[in-house]
Structure formats: structure tokens, C-alpha cells
Amino acid sequence: MLPVSLGNSQYQSPDIKQFLSCLSAHSSNTILQAIYTPQNASYTSILNLHVQNKRYKTKNTPKPVAIITAKSENHVQATVTCAKSSRIQIRIRSGGHDYEAASYVSDVPFVILDMFPLQSVDVDVKSGTAWVQAGATIGQLYYEIAKKSNVLAFPAGVCPTLGTGGHFSGGGYGNLMRKYGLAVDNILDARVVDANGVIRDRKSMGEDLFWAIRGGGGASFAAILSWRIKLVPVPPQVTVFNVKKSMEPNVVNGTVIISFIGMFLGPIEKVVTLVSQSFPELGLKKSDCMAMPWVNSTLFWYGNPIGTPLESLLPTSQEPSTQYFKSRSDYNVWMQWNPYGGAMDEISASATPFPHRKGNLFLIQYFVFWDELLYEFMTPFVSKYPREAFLNYRDNDVGEKHPSSSTSLKDAQIYGAKFFKENFDRLVSVKTSVDPSNFFTYEQSIPPKSAHL
Structure with missing residues (x-):
């Protein structure tokens, strides 16, 4: 066995058989259907299902020794507990939108903890809140909100395939941020699995850890299970527009085109007046604008044609169309x-x-x-x-x-x-307190104070 470094300690290369045996011992038999190793016929399709960047779809890209598609909170607990005891790194993947693939690639032996089966979204219109599991996409969240109300929304991103686990824990900005801030500014509670395999909510994790996972990158501190979020009010109809300008006036096919895409929480007449006063150079006209429910505006912003069904917000089982x-x-x-x-x-x-x-x-x-x-x-x-x-x-x-x-x-x-x-x-102080052995680690994670020089 070759020596491999994990955090600030040296250890022998991990034993995948020990890891898999540990999973069986720490979880129900259902976890056996959630494990994919390279010998499994579905391994490659499961691996590529949430790879958004073809740079990381090559033969030379490091591959996980196993993929755990968590179907319950217990599966997440077992994966964390067994990876730690087997001294193997985990990569936690929600939607796979990571420009450097830190959620599904590592330079040392690793397993992927895939959260995408955990997709529950429970919207409570009366309280104006929702519980969202980390494997749900923001498209699913928007869809479920719209099923219950046309005057509630949530301030998060534009791309519907973003996973809420990573998107929220990194900040979560979107079209409503000037009105309501970021996703992290509207999170009320969370459930996580800590480095000891214990499930904690806001009360039991404490305010320091709750602060850290809302913008500090949850994968540095814990495995995010779910979020309780505060929904925000929107009018029944919002205004959207997309005005295109060329850098070279009177040139139809200019090499540089600027698109001014906007959304206004109000009527067309009002936004045209406001923009004409503050940005007359844009030349915004009523004919440039369209009124639609807020949820439809999320499809508009993602480039879908008018009339696209709301079901397009939901994830598919197809591999993403990717580019390098x-x-x-x-x-x-x-x-x-x-x-x-x-x-x-x-x-x-x-x-x-x-x-x-x-x-x-x-x-x-x-x-x-x-x-x-x-x-x-x-x-x-x-x-x-x-x-x-x-x-x-x-x-x-x-x-x-x-x-x-x-x-x-x-x-x-x-x-x-x-x-x-x-x-x-x-963030370093929180990390030192909750994960001093640096179990949750990746290339740009938050290290504890004891991390070696």
C-alpha cells in the first residue's frame, strides 16, 4: 500500500472493501442498491449524470472508487462515518455545477456522495416557508412553490439544474437579490451530518456552524441534508425584457452584442418610466417588455421561449449537454x-x-x-x-x-x-471546532488551524 495524506495526517491507502463492509454494518440493506463501483454496469452513467463540464469527462480524469446515491439521511450518515473510519475522502455532489469539479473529482482515492435522490420539497404557504432537501434543484423548488402559490418566490439562481445543496451553501445569488438578498440571507434552519456522523439542526449545531454553512461552502464543514427557507412575496405578474445593443451603431451583425435582460416586480408602464429616467440610453419601450408570473420569468431568464411548460424546470435523467x-x-x-x-x-x-x-x-x-x-x-x-x-x-x-x-x-x-x-x-475557527481532523476537505476548502504548513 502507498502512503497517502489526508488533512494533516499520513495513512495507508484506503481499503474499499472495508468501506463497503462498513456501509452494510451502519445502514439498512437498502444502501446496497445505492452503491455503484466501477464493476457496476450503471457506474459510468451515474458518474456522468451530473458532470456539467466535459473537461472532466476524459479517460484521464480521476474516478471515484465508489458512488453512493444517498436515498435516505441514514445513507449519508453511514457514508460519512465509514469514509472517515476507512480514511477515504468523500466528494459531496448535489447538482454538479462546479467549475473545478471539486464535487466529483479528487487527486487521492475518493468516493462520491451523490445527494440527487434526496429531492423532497415541502412548501408551507401558510407560514411562508419550505423545507428543501440538498439533492433538489432550484428548478424543482421554483416548480413546487408555483404549484402552491403565484405570489411567493425564493431568491436563488437562474439555472434550473443548480443543486440547492451547493448553490445555497456558497451564497446563492439571483434575480431577486437587489430586493431580498441572497439565498443564504433567507435560510431559517438546516439539517446536516457532521464529521462524527451525527445529524444536527440549527439548534444542536449552534449558531457558528449555522453561520458558516450559509456562504462558507457547506462541504468544508458538514454534509448538508436539507434547508428550511423563507419564501418572499412577489406580485402575480412581473415584467421582463431583453434589449440587445450592438457595440457598433447601425451594424446589424456587430461582433460584440450586449443583452440587457431585466426583471421588475411591477407593471410594464412603471418599469419603462423608471428605466427611461435612470438609463435613457437603453431606450426601453413597452414593446420590449412582457408581463408573466414570476415562475415563468425563471424560464425566460434561462433562455427558454415564451410558452415553455413549467415542467421544463424539473430535472431529467439524461446526461447534461456539456462543453469544455x-x-x-x-x-x-x-x-x-x-x-x-x-x-x-x-x-x-x-x-x-x-x-x-x-x-x-x-x-x-x-x-x-x-x-x-x-x-x-x-x-x-x-x-x-x-x-x-x-x-x-x-x-x-x-x-x-x-x-x-x-x-x-x-x-x-x-x-x-x-x-x-x-x-x-x-470560518477557520468554526472549522477547527467542528472538524479538527479536516475530514471534509478539497482543493479550496477551509482548513483547521492545525493544518500543516
Whole structure:
């Protein structure tokens, strides 16, 4: 056996047979139907079901020694307990939207804890709340809210296939953030499995851990099981528009096209008046606008044609249509700008680990469809002008990339300062308290204070 490092300790390479035997001992027989090893005929299809980036669909991409498709909270407990006792890393995958594939790739032997079977969404209109399991997508959440009410919503992302487990724990921004803040600003409770395999809610986990998992990346601290969220009011009809402008006036096929996509929680006449006063250059007209229920606006924002059925928000069993890409929260050939202001200016930078609040004008995402020459050309410019970075736009080039098993506190301070600013030190303290052995670890996770240099 070869020595492998986990956290700050050296140990022998994990014994997968020991891990699988442990699972059987710590869970019911139903877990046997949830385990996929490379010898299983469905292994590859299960692995690729939530791989969103073809960069990580190659023959050379490290593969898990097993995939556990958790069908109950007990399966999650057993996986955490047995992975820890067998000294094997886990990667926790909800929707697979990870630009660096930290939720399903590792440089040391690992198993994937797939949360997607845990998809329950329980909406309570009377209390204006909902319980959402970590494997549910935000599309499912929006769909279930709409089934119960056309005047309730939730401030989360645009892409319906985003998993709530990772999306919420990294911050969760979307079209309602100027009115209601981020997803993490509207989380009331959570259920997690801690590093000891114990299920905890907000009361039993304590306010420090509850603070950390709402924007600090839940996979650094625990396995998220479910969230209790506060729903927000919206009018029966919202206004949306998509105005396209060319960088070269009077040129129909200009090489640079800018799309101004907007949503307003009110009538068409009012938004046209407001935009005409504050941004007359856009030239917004009533004919550019459409009124629709809020849930339909989520389909509009994702690029679906008008009239697309709401069932399109629900996940399918097909592998995602993917491209080779890498994305960053900076600038490049394809950019998406999300304006700040409103509630984002009113919420303290320390209220949650997500610190990018007052003083920021935009959250910017750019795409590089995998072109090595372009990447090499742009790198010096990005490195010369460092900025804050958003955890859910993960980028291993922020700081130095180290194997997931050897990240030191000193190294983590580099990317930690970009992702979390002054909140990083508190996150390290929480990590040290709840997971001192650094069981929950990956390339850019939060290390405990004892992490080796």
C-alpha cells in the first residue's frame, strides 16, 4: 500500500472493501442498491449524470472508487462515518455545477456522495416557508412553490439544474437579490451530518456552524441534508425584457452584442418610466417588455421561449449537454454582469460568510470555452489586477493549487481572502471546532488551524 495524506495526517491507502463492509454494518440493506463501483454496469452513467463540464469527462480524469446515491439521511450518515473510519475522502455532489469539479473529482482515492435522490420539497404557504432537501434543484423548488402559490418566490439562481445543496451553501445569488438578498440571507434552519456522523439542526449545531454553512461552502464543514427557507412575496405578474445593443451603431451583425435582460416586480408602464429616467440610453419601450408570473420569468431568464411548460424546470435523467469550458468571476470573451445595490447594500458583510456586499457594483462572470492560447494570453492580465472572487465561481488559479490532501492554513489564506475577506478567520475557527481532523476537505476548502504548513 502507498502512503497517502489526508488533512494533516499520513495513512495507508484506503481499503474499499472495508468501506463497503462498513456501509452494510451502519445502514439498512437498502444502501446496497445505492452503491455503484466501477464493476457496476450503471457506474459510468451515474458518474456522468451530473458532470456539467466535459473537461472532466476524459479517460484521464480521476474516478471515484465508489458512488453512493444517498436515498435516505441514514445513507449519508453511514457514508460519512465509514469514509472517515476507512480514511477515504468523500466528494459531496448535489447538482454538479462546479467549475473545478471539486464535487466529483479528487487527486487521492475518493468516493462520491451523490445527494440527487434526496429531492423532497415541502412548501408551507401558510407560514411562508419550505423545507428543501440538498439533492433538489432550484428548478424543482421554483416548480413546487408555483404549484402552491403565484405570489411567493425564493431568491436563488437562474439555472434550473443548480443543486440547492451547493448553490445555497456558497451564497446563492439571483434575480431577486437587489430586493431580498441572497439565498443564504433567507435560510431559517438546516439539517446536516457532521464529521462524527451525527445529524444536527440549527439548534444542536449552534449558531457558528449555522453561520458558516450559509456562504462558507457547506462541504468544508458538514454534509448538508436539507434547508428550511423563507419564501418572499412577489406580485402575480412581473415584467421582463431583453434589449440587445450592438457595440457598433447601425451594424446589424456587430461582433460584440450586449443583452440587457431585466426583471421588475411591477407593471410594464412603471418599469419603462423608471428605466427611461435612470438609463435613457437603453431606450426601453413597452414593446420590449412582457408581463408573466414570476415562475415563468425563471424560464425566460434561462433562455427558454415564451410558452415553455413549467415542467421544463424539473430535472431529467439524461446526461447534461456539456462543453469544455472554464469560467471565472472576472472578464473575458463572454461576460455576464449582475448589478448589485438595493438589499445587497443593506446587509452586513459579516452577516454570512459571503462578504461581497456594499460597495460592489457588479458580480461578473466570464466564460472561456477551452482555448489554451486565449487562456495563456489572458492570464497575465487577470493576475496583474486581482479582485475579490465568488466561492461558487470556483477557480483553482486563485492562490496556489495544492492537492486536496495538503492544503495548509498559509496557502488557504490566499484564496480565503479573495472568497471571504475578513470572514475567513471566523470560518477557520468554526472549522477547527467542528472538524479538527479536516475530514471534509478539497482543493479550496477551509482548513483547521492545525493544518500543516
